[in-house]
Amino acid sequence: MSVDAISSIRPAVIEAARAGRRLEAADVRELAAVTDILAVGALADDARRARHGAATSFVRVHVLDLALLATWTAPPAGAREVRLAGQPASPVAAVDAVQRAKAIADGLPLRGFVLADVLRLGGAPLLAELKSAGLDEIALVEPGADAAAAVQTARDAGLGVRVIGAIACPSDRAGWILEARALVDAVGGIEAVAPLADAADPTTPTTGFDDVRQVALARLAFDAVPRVQVDWRRHGPKLAQVALTVGADDLDLVAADDDTSRGTRRAPLEEIRRNITAAGLTPVERDGRFASLAG
Amino acid sequence: MTFSLDALGARILDGGRLTADEALWLYREAPTMWLGRMADAVRRRKHPHGVVTYIIDRNVNYTNVCVARCNFCAFYRTVGHAEGYVLGFDEIHRKIDETMALGGNQLLLQGGHNPDLPLAWYEDLFRGIKAKYPDFKLHALSPPEILHIAKTSKLPVPEVVTRLVAVGLDSVPGGGAEILVDRVRKLLNCYSKATADEWLDVMREVHKAGLRTTATMMYGTVETDEERLEHMLRLRALQDETGGFTAFITWSYQPEHTERGGEEATGVDYLRTLAIARLVLDNFDNLQASWVTQGGKVGQLSLAFGANDMGSVMIEENVVRAAGAEYCMDEYEVVRNIENAGFTASRRTMHYEHLGTPVFRQREVPRVLALATARQEGDQSVPAELVNYEAKSAAGKRQRGQAPPSPVA
Ligand code: SF4
Numbered sequence: 001m002s003v004d005a006i007s008s009i010r011p012a013v014i015e016a017a018r019a020g021r022r023l024e025a026a027d028v029r030e031l032a033a034v035t036d037i038l039a040v041g042a043l044a045d046d047a048r049r050a051r052h053g054a055a056t057s058f059v060r061v062h063v064l065d066l067a068l069l070a071t072w073t074a075p076p077a078g079a080r081e082v083r084l085a086g087q088p089a090s091p092v093a094a095v096d097a098v099q100r101a102k103a104i105a106d107g108l109p110l111r112g113f114v115l116a117d118v119l120r121l122g123g124a125p126l127l128a129e130l131k132s133a134g135l136d137e138i139a140l141v142e143p144g145a146d147a148a149a150a151v152q153t154a155r156d157a158g159l160g161v162r163v164i165g166a167i168a169c170p171s172d173r174a175g176w177i178l179e180a181r182a183l184v185d186a187v188g189g190i191e192a193v194a195p196l197a198d199a200a201d202p203t204t205p206t207t208g209f210d211d212v213r214q215v216a217l218a219r220l221a222f223d224a225v226p227r228v229q230v231d232w233r234r235h236g237p238k239l240a241q242v243a244l245t246v247g248a249d250d251l252d253l254v255a256a257d258d259d260t261s262r263g264t265r266r267a268p269l270e271e272i273r274r275n276i277t278a279a280g281l282t283p284v285e286r287d288g289r290f291a292s293l294a295g
Numbered sequence: 296m297t298f299s300l301d302a303l304g305a306r307i308l309d310g311g312r313l314t315a316d317e318a319l320w321l322y323r324e325a326p327t328m329w330l331g332r333m334a335d336a337v338r339r340r341k342h343p344h345g346v347v348t349y350i351i352d353r354n355v356n357y358t359n360v361c362v363a364r365c366n367f368c369a370f371y372r373t374v375g376h377a378e379g380y381v382l383g384f385d386e387i388h389r390k391i392d393e394t395m396a397l398g399g400n401q402l403l404l405q406g407g408h409n410p411d412l413p414l415a416w417y418e419d420l421f422r423g424i425k426a427k428y429p430d431f432k433l434h435a436l437s438p439p440e441i442l443h444i445a446k447t448s449k450l451p452v453p454e455v456v457t458r459l460v461a462v463g464l465d466s467v468p469g470g471g472a473e474i475l476v477d478r479v480r481k482l483l484n485c486y487s488k489a490t491a492d493e494w495l496d497v498m499r500e501v502h503k504a505g506l507r508t509t510a511t512m513m514y515g516t517v518e519t520d521e522e523r524l525e526h527m528l529r530l531r532a533l534q535d536e537t538g539g540f541t542a543f544i545t546w547s548y549q550p551e552h553t554e555r556g557g558e559e560a561t562g563v564d565y566l567r568t569l570a571i572a573r574l575v576l577d578n579f580d581n582l583q584a585s586w587v588t589q590g591g592k593v594g595q596l597s598l599a600f601g602a603n604d605m606g607s608v609m610i611e612e613n614v615v616r617a618a619g620a621e622y623c624m625d626e627y628e629v630v631r632n633i634e635n636a637g638f639t640a641s642r643r644t645m646h647y648e649h650l651g652t653p654v655f656r657q658r659e660v661p662r663v664l665a666l667a668t669a670r671q672e673g674d675q676s677v678p679a680e681l682v683n684y685e686a687k688s689a690a691g692k693r694q695r696g697q698a699p700p701s702p703v704a
Contacts, residue, residue, distance in 0.1 A: 006308070006336050035637030038335060038599050042328035207635045208592035209599070238562030239592045245327045245563060271558075278561040280327065 008036040009043070017043045017220050020050065025178050028221050032174035037213050037246075044216035044247030051226070056244055056276045057286040058232070058251035060269070062108070064101050066093070074104040078269060079256035081288025083139060084112025091122035095133050102134025109288035111137040115150050115161060127157035140165045140194070143179040148186040161187070162290070163229065165194030169206055173214055177221050184224050191290050192227035192250055193218050196235055196243070211239055212246050219247025227290070232272065241275045250286075251276075300325060307333050310340070312577055318524050322571045327563060334570035334601030341580055342603045347638040348581075348647065349629045351654065352401035352434065353394040353610040356669050357382045357420070361407025363439070363488040367473070367516055369552035369617035371407045375690030380670055381409065383678030384423055391428055394610060397663070398626065398654030401645060403607065404435035405470055408443040408488065411691030414455065416684045417444065418462045425463035433463055434645050437470030438497035439489040447687065452497055456504050466645045467501045469510040469544070475529050476522045483516055483555070495533055502539025507646055510540045510579075514568060515548040515560030523568065527575045534578045541647055542581035542604065545572055546588040551619030562593045566600045573601030581647060586629075588615055590622050595632040604643075605629050611667040625663035627655050 004014065013027045023031075031040050062075035066086035075082055082105040088094035094113070101110055115138045118126055137160035141151055151161045164183060170176035177195070184190045195218035199206045219228045227250040230243045240251060251272065258267040276283040285293045298320050303313070313321070321330065360379040361371035372379040382390075391402065402424075421433060436444070436459065445455045456464075472494055473485055480486035489497070501508055510530045514523050534540050545568055547560040560568075565585070573582055583606040586594025594605070608626050624632070630653045633640040642650040654660055677694060686692045 006332060036332075036335070036599075038328050038331045042326070042332065045326070045328055204631065205591070207632055208594070208596035209636045211592060212596060212599075236590070238565075238590055241562050242566065242593060242596060274558065275561050275563075279563045 007039045009034060009039050014043060017047060020047070020223070022223050023221055028177055028217060029174045031217055031220065032177075032213065034213075035209075037209055037216070040216045040220070041212055041246035044219040045245060047219050048228070048247045048249050052249045054280070054282040055284045056249055056251070056279075056281040057227070057284045057290075057292065058254050058272050058276070059286050059288060060254045060256040061252070061288070062256045063233075063253065064097075066097055069097070069100070072100065072104065075106060075108055076257045078258060079108055080286070080293070082108050082110045083253070084110070087117050088113070088121065091126050091129070094118065094121060094126065095129050098130050098133040098135045105134070109136045110134055111139045111288065113138055113140075114167060115141040115147075115154055116144065119150055119153070124153050124157060127154050127159060131158045136160060137162060139163065140167075141183070142166055143176065143183045147183050151183070151187040155189075162189060162191040163194060164190050164192075164225070165229075166197035168200045169197040169210075173210070174217065177214075177217055181221055181224075184222065188224075190225050192229040192252075193222050193225045194229040194231065194252065196230060198234070208239065208242070211235070212242065215243045215248050216246045237271070237275055241279050244276065244279045244281055296320060297324075300329060304329075304333060307574055308336055310577070313575055315524060315528055318527075318571060318575045319521060321574065322520055322524065322567065327567055330567055330570040330574075331600040334573035335599055337573050337577075338582070338601050338603050345638050346641050346649075347598055347603055347605060347633045347636070348641050348643040348649070349605040349626075349633070350401065350607045350643055350645065351394070351397060351399040351610075351626060352403055352432075352607050352645075353390055353399055354403045354405075354607065354612050355382070355387065355390055356613045357387065357404060357406040358409040358412065359407050359613070359669070360409040360411070362410055363408045363443075363485065365473075365483055365485040365488065366554040367483055367485075367513070367548055367550075368614075369549070369619075370614045374410060374688045377675065380675070381412065381678060381681060382669065383676075384420055384680055386670075386678070387420065387424070388427060390611070391424065391431060393667075395428075395431070397608075397610060397660055398642070399608075399610065400430070400650070401432035401434050401465075403468055404433060405437055405440065405468060408440065410447060410688050411681075411684070411686035411695075413684050413687075414444050414448040414450070414458065418458065419680075421459065421462040421464060432465045432645060434466045434468055435459075435464055437468050438494045438501075439471035439485075441467070441497050441501075442489050442493060453500050453504070456497075456500050456506075460504055460506065464506070466506050466541075467498070467508040469498070469508055469540070472511045472526070473513045474516075474518045474522055475526045476518065479516070479518045479522055491529065495529060498533060498539065499537060502537035507539055507541045509542045509544060510534075511543070512545040512572070513548055514545060515564070516555065516557070524571070524575065527572055531576055531578060534576070538578075540579060541645065542583055543572055543576050543579045544583040544585060544606065545569060546585035546615075549588060549615045549618030549620050553618055562589060565589050565593060566596060569597055569602060570600045586624055587612060587622055588620050591624055591628065591632060594622075594624070595636055598633070598636045598638065605633060608663075609666055610663065611669065613669045616666070616668070621666075623664060623666045626653055626660065627662060630655070
C-alpha cells in the first residue's frame with residue numbers, strides 16, 4: 001500500500017504538486033490548513049529532490065552587527081560572505097557601516113539590510129550611496145505593496161536583490177506566500193526564499209508545526225525560485241535540519257569561524273556537514289554569490 | 296537485506312508486527328517523511344480521538360551523590376564532594392506544595408546512588424509524604440536505584456519493592472535503561488549499576504507487584520542502530536509478558552559537561568528514532584515527546600512522528616540541564632503547542648487517566664518561564680534528619696558525626 005493512501009490531501013493537489021504544475025492560490029490555502037503536516041512535507045521533499053536531488057547548500061557568513069561596531073573583526077579564512085546585520089540608525093550610519101565593512105571584507109561579497117529599511121531611511125539616493133560605498137547586495141526584500149518597485153530601484157542602483165523573506169511572522173501565512181510569489185513573478189531573478197520568520201510576540205514563538213508547514217508550502221508554491229533557505233543561526237540546528245527534510249535546501253548564516261569554544265562540540269563546518277548528512281542529504285558548500293564551491 | 300516499503304507499510308497499517316531485520320531496514324532506509332507518516336497512522340489508530348495528553352508533575356532529584364559514575368552523566372557528584380547534596384524531607388514537602396499550586400499531582404522522584412541513604416530513609420520519606428499528602432502520587436526510583444537500595448540493604452529486590460509499595464510507591468519511572476545491551480553498558484560505565492537483564496528483571500518484579508512503569512531509551516552515545524533496535528525489542532518482549540509499561544520515552548544523550556563528551560544526535564535522528572519506536576513497540580500505548588532535550592519545536596513535531604503525549608511540564612529539572620539542555624515549557628506552553636498541532640489537550644495521571652482541561656483555564660496560575668533547580672546555587676545545607684540514618688561512607692559518617700567502623704573486625 002502506498003503512503004498516499006493515508007494522505008489527507010486531495011489527490012488533485014498531490015497530482016499537481018508531483019507534476020510540478022503551479023499550485024493555484026486555493027491549493028496553497030488548502031495545504032496551509034492541513035494538520036497532517038508530514039503529508040505536505042513529503043510532497044515538498046519530493047519537489048526539492050526533483051529539483052536538487054540530495055544536494056544541500058550552505059554558506060559560511062561573517063556577520064557584522066551594526067549595533068556592535070567596536071567588535072568588528074576581519075572575516076576568518078572560512079568566510080564566503082560578509083553580512084551586515086541589524087538596522088542602521090541613520091543614512092550616515094548605514095554608509096559608514098558599509099565603508100568599514102568593505103575595508104575589512106577582503107573581497108568577499110558584502111550583503112546587508114532589509115530593502116524597505118533602506119528606502120525608508122534615504123530612498124533611491126541612499127541605495128546609490130551604499131552601492132558606491134561597497135555594498136553588493138541587499139540581504140532581504142519583504143513582499144508588500146511597493147516591493148516590486150523597490151526591487152527595481154535597488155537594481156537600478158546596481159545592487160543585487162535575490163532573497164525574499166519575512167522578518168516578523170505574517171498572521172496569514174498562506175497569504176504571505178502568495179504575495180511573495182507575486183513579487184517573484186513581477187521582478188524575476190530571485191534566487192532564494194526564506195520563509196521562516198520570528199513570531200511578532202516573542203512570548204509565543206512559532207511552533208514546529210507552523211515552521212514545517214511554512215517551509216513545505218514555500219517549496220511547493222515557489223516554482224520560480226530555486227532555493228528554499230533556512231537561517232541556521234536564528235532557527236537553530238534542530239529545526240533547521242528538520243526543515244531540510246520538508247523542502248528546504250539551503251542553509252544561510254553558518255558561522256564562519258571554526259570556534260570550538262562551546263566545549264567538546266565540533267566546529268561549525270563539521271557540525272553543519274554532520275547535520276546535513278544525518279538528514280540523509282549531501283552537503284555542498286556555496287559562496288556568497290550562490291555558486292557551489294568544489295570540494 | 297531489502298524489503299518493500301509498500302509491503303511493510305501495508306503490514307504496519309494492518310496492525311502487524313515488524314521483525315528485527317525489517318525494523319532495522321526501515322530505520323536506516325525509509326524516507327523520514329514515510330517513517331513519520333506511518334508512525335502517525337499507528338498513533339491515530341491507538342488514539343483515534345485526537346487527544347494529546349500531558350502531566351503536571353515535578354522532576355525532583357533527591358540526591359546528586361552517586362557511586363555509579365556513568366560516563367554520560369553530568370549530574371552526579373562523588374561521595375564527599377562539596378557540591379553533593381541530599382534534599383531534606385521538608386524541602387521535598389515544599390516542592391510538593393509548589394507542585395500542587397500549579398495543579399500537579401505527582402513527583403517524579405529519582406536520584407543518584409548514594410551509599411549513605413539506607414532503605415529506612417526512603418521509607419520514612421515516602422511515609423511522611425503520604426501522611427501529609429494522601430492523594431499525591433510518587434512515581435519514584437528507577438530500576439538501578441532499586442537495585443542499589445537492594446544491594447546496600449542486603450535484601451532481595453522483590454522485598455525492597457514490597458516494602459516501598461507498602462509505604463506509598465505508586466509507580467516506577469523507566470530511567471537508567473540507557474541502551475539495554477551489555478556491550479554498550481560496559482562502554483558507558485553503567486553496566487555495574489544494572490546490566491540489561493537486571494534492569495528488565497527489576498521491571499518484571501515491579502510489574503508483578505502490580506505497579507505500572509514507564510520505559511526509556513537514551514541513544515546517541517556508542518550504540519549501533521542494531522543495538523537501539525535490540526533495546527526496543529527487549530522492551531517489547533517484556534511488555535508482551537507483563538503488560539506493565541504505560542509509556543515509552545526516548546531522548547538523545549546530552550554531551551555537555553560529561554566525562555564522555557562528543558556530540559548530540561541531531562533532531563532528525565530523534566524524530567526517526569521516535570517514529571521507529573512507535574512502529575516497533577506495537578504493544579505500547581503511549582509515546583512521550585522529549586521537548587526537554589529537543590526543544591519546543593522538535594518536541595511538538597514529535598506529535599507528527601508517533602508521540603501522543605507531551606510528557607511532563609516538569610517544573611524542575613536538574614539532570615539534562617547539567618548537560619547543557621535548558622528548555623522550559625509550562626502548562627500554558629504545552630497546551631498551546633498541542634492545540635496548535637490540531638489536537639485536544641488533556642491533563643492525565645501517570646496511568647493515563649484523563650483529568651480534564653488545563654488548570655490554567657480553570658484558575659489563575661503563574662507562568663513558569665524557567666525550570667527550577669533542586670537547590671539554590673551554593674546551598675550546602677545538610678538536612679537535620681540525616682543524623683538518624685546510618686551512613687556507609689567515611690565522608691558520610693564524618694558529616695553525620697557517626698563513629699567510624701571499629702578497626703577490630
Ligand atoms: S546517570 Fe544516574 S546512576 Fe549514572 S552517574 Fe548519573 S546519577 Fe549516577
